[in-house]
Amino acid sequence: MIFDISAFISKNITHREQSLFAPDLLKNHETMVREIKGKSALVIGGAGTIGSSYIKALLRYEPAKLIVVDISENGLTELTRDLRSSFGVKVPDVYKTYPVNFGDQVFELILRNEGPFEIVANFAAHKHVRSEKDEYSITALLENNVIKAEKLLNLLTSSPPHHFFCVSTDKAANPVNIMGASKKIMEEVIMAYSRSFPITTARFANVAFSQGSLPDGFLFRMMKQQPLSAPSDVKRFFVSPGESGEICLMACILGQSGEIFFPKLAEESMMTFSDIAVAFLQDQGFEPVVCASEEEARAFNKNRDMGPVTSHLTPYPVYFFKSDTSGEKSYEEFSTEGEDVDLNMYESLGVIKNAPRRTIQEIRQLISLLEQTLSKPGISKPEIVKVLSRLIPNFEHIETGKGLDQKM
Numbered sequence: 001m002i003f004d005i006s007a008f009i010s011k012n013i014t015h016r017e018q019s020l021f022a023p024d025l026l027k028n029h030e031t032m033v034r035e036i037k038g039k040s041a042l043v044i045g046g047a048g049t050i051g052s053s054y055i056k057a058l059l060r061y062e063p064a065k066l067i068v069v070d071i072s073e074n075g076l077t078e079l080t081r082d083l084r085s086s087f088g089v090k091v092p093d094v095y096k097t098y099p100v101n102f103g104d105q106v107f108e109l110i111l112r113n114e115g116p117f118e119i120v121a122n123f124a125a126h127k128h129v130r131s132e133k134d135e136y137s138i139t140a141l142l143e144n145n146v147i148k149a150e151k152l153l154n155l156l157t158s159s160p161p162h163h164f165f166c167v168s169t170d171k172a173a174n175p176v177n178i179m180g181a182s183k184k185i186m187e188e189v190i191m192a193y194s195r196s197f198p199i200t201t202a203r204f205a206n207v208a209f210s211q212g213s214l215p216d217g218f219l220f221r222m223m224k225q226q227p228l229s230a231p232s233d234v235k236r237f238f239v240s241p242g243e244s245g246e247i248c249l250m251a252c253i254l255g256q257s258g259e260i261f262f263p264k265l266a267e268e269s270m271m272t273f274s275d276i277a278v279a280f281l282q283d284q285g286f287e288p289v290v291c292a293s294e295e296e297a298r299a300f301n302k303n304r305d306m307g308p309v310t311s312h313l314t315p316y317p318v319y320f321f322k323s324d325t326s327g328e329k330s331y332e333e334f335s336t337e338g339e340d341v342d343l344n345m346y347e348s349l350g351v352i353k354n355a356p357r358r359t360i361q362e363i364r365q366l367i368s369l370l371e372q373t374l375s376k377p378g379i380s381k382p383e384i385v386k387v388l389s390r391l392i393p394n395f396e397h398i399e400t401g402k403g404l405d406q407k408m
Contacts (some may be wrong), residue, residue, distance in 0.1 A: 003219070003284070012279040013271060020239065020263060021246045021345045028254055034403030035163065035253045036061035036119065040094075042161075043068050044102045044152070045071070047075025049210035050167060051247025054121055055090060065094040067114050069107060070124070073099035103148040106157060114197045114243045116159040117342050121252055122152060122166045125183075127212075132178040135404060138384050139374045145182035146189060153193040160197035165252035168201045168260065170367050181388045181395050185366070191258055191355050192363040201254035203262045203334050205237030207244045215274050218280050227297035227317035228281065228288075229408040230273035237265045240387070250349065260352040262334035264343065274320045280353050287313035294319055294408045319408060336394070366391060 006183045010016060019025070025032070041063045044049045047070035070076050076097040083091050096114070100107050102124050115156070126141040142270035149166060168183045175181040188313065190199045206394065209215045214230055221228050243263075251261035281288045291297040300317035335341050358366075373379060373387045 005209050006240065006242070008280070008283055010239075012283070013208045013276060014240055014243075015240045016240075019243050019246060020265075020348045021243060021250060024250060025246060026350060027347075028250070029038050030238050032061050032249075032253055036063050038062070039118040040065040040066045040116070041067070041119040041121070042115070042117040043121050043123070045072070045125065046097075047072045047079050048123055049207055049241050050244045050248065050261065051121075051123035052079050053081070053241045054248045055079070055206075055245070056086070056242070057245040057249040059083070059089055059091065062090060062092070063119070064092055066092050066096075067117070068095075068096070068097045068101050068109065069102055069110065071099065071101050098278075102152060103143070111155060116161070118162045119252065120156065120161040120164045121248065122149065124148075125167060125186075126179060127169070132168050132381075135379050135381050135384065138178055138381060140385075141161050141179060142182050142370060142374060144280070145179075146185050146370060147367055148174065148364065150189045153190065153196075153199075157196055162198065163252050164190075164197060164199045165248060166199070166201050168203045169250060175392065175395050176397060178385065178388065178397065181287060181346075181376075182391055182398075184234075184389075184395070185370075186198060186390050187355065188358055188366075189363050192360045194258040194357065198255075198257040200224050200251045200257065200259050200261065202251040203260060204247055204389075205239050205263060205265060207217070207241055208238045208276075210244070215280070218277060222284065225301065227291070227294075227408070228277045229294065229297065229299060229319045229321070230277045231323040232272055232274040232320040235270040235272055237263070237270055239263060240365040247349065255351070256353075258353075258357065259300050260355055260356055262350050262352070264348055274318075277318055277320075281318070282313065285313055286316035288318045289315045291317050291319045291372075297408070321407075350388065372403075 013234070014020070036058065037366075043055055043066065046055055046068035051070070055066070059066070063142060068076060070079075080097060083089050098110055098297055102122070126144050132138050132141055152165075166186065166270055167195070168187055169180060175184050185290055187201060190201060193199055200342065206213065209219075218228055246265060247261060255261060260362065276286050291300060297317040297319040334350065335352055339352045342351045342353055369387065369391075371385060376383075389395050389397070
C-alpha cells in the first residue's frame with residue numbers, strides 16, 4: 001500500500017489544508033518559545049498517537065531535555081525512528097525513552113533522578129469503550145485513568161512542574177460509558193491538584209487514524225485482504241493526529257490552572273465511520289460492495305458475484321451496521337450545562353473556566369472508595385456502575401449487553 005495518511009485526512013475527513021490551530025499557534029508563538037525552549041520535559045504515554053503528536057509539536061520549540069515513558073517497548077522504538085527520520089524535527093541532545101508503567105516503583109526513580117521537569121504531560125490512559133466489557137477490564141481502566149493518575153499528581157507535589165497536562169476526552173461531558181466516566185473523575189482529580197501547581201486538560205474529538213481506532217484498522221484489514229466493517233449511524237468530530245498534539249500542547253503551555261480546552265468544530269463537519277470507509281477504499285482504487293452480514297463480507301473473496309459493481313474499480317467487501325453496543329453515544333459534546341465556556345479567547349479553541357474543584361482530601365476519599373469497590377471479591381460490572389453513578393450525578397450508563405468485541 002502507498003497511502004499518504006496526512007493527505008487523506010486533510011482531503012476526506014477534516015477538509016482543512018492547514019491545521020485548525022495554526023492561527024492560535026502563530027499568535028502565541030513567542031509565549032510558546034519562552035515557556036518551552038531550553039526546558040526539561042517528561043511525557044508519559046508518549047508512544048501513542050496523541051502522545052507522539054504532542055512530542056512532535058513540543059519539539060518545534062526546542063526543549064533541552066525529553067524523557068518519554070510508555071509501556072509499549074515497540075511503540076517507543078517506532079517513536080524514536082519516526083522522530084529521527086522526520087524532516088525538520090530536532091531531537092534534543094538529552095533524549096531517553098523508558099518502557100515503564102508510570103504506576104511502577106521504577107518510574108518514581110526516573111522521576112526523582114531525571115527531574116525536576118518544567119513540563120509534564122500524561123497521555124497514559126485506556127481510551128477505548130471496548131475496554132469496559134467486564135469487572136476485570138473496568139478495574140484496569142479505572143486504575144490507569146484515575147488511581148494511578150492521582151498517584152502521579154501526588155508524586156509531583158514534591159517538585160511541581162511549571163506546566164502539567166493530562167489528556168481527557170469529549171466522552172467526559174455527560175458520560176454514558178465507563179471510559180468517559182473515568183475521564184470525568186480524572187478531571188475532578190486534576191482540578192483538586194490545580195491549586196498546588198498549574199494543571200490543564202483538553203477534551204477533543206476522535207483522532208483520525210489514531211492507533212487502535214476504526215480507520216486505523218482499515219489499514220490492517222486491507223493488508224490482510226479482509227472486509228471493512230463500520231457503524232453507519234454514528235457521527236463523530238475528527239481532528240488530525242497533528243492537531244491532537246497541538247491542542248494538548250497549547251492547553252499545557254497557554255492554559256491557566258484548572259482550565260479545560262476543546263476545539264471549536266462546526267456540527268456540519270461531523271462524519272460517519274462508514275463514510276470514511278467508502279472514501280478510504282475509493283482512494284485505494286476499490287469499489288465498496290455493501291454486504292448484508294459479517295458472514296457474507298468474510299466470504300466475499302470466494303464469491304465474487306456478490307452485489308453489483310457500479311464502476312471500473314476493483315470490488316471490495318464492506319459491512320455497515322446500526323450501532324447497538326454498550327456505552328455508545330449517538331452525538332458528541334465538549335461542554336455541559338452550567339460550565340462557564342469562553343469562546344472568545346482563541347480563534348480555534350473553547351475554554352471551560354469554572355470546572356468544580358474538590359479538595360485533595362475529598363479526592364483521596366473518592367479514590368479510597370474506588371479502591372475498596374474494585375477490591376471486593378466477586379464485584380460485578382453493574383455494582384461498579386452503581387458506585388460511579390454516586391460519584392458522577394449525571395452519569396447515565398448505556399447498557400445493551402453487547403460489546404465491541406462481538407463485532408467484526
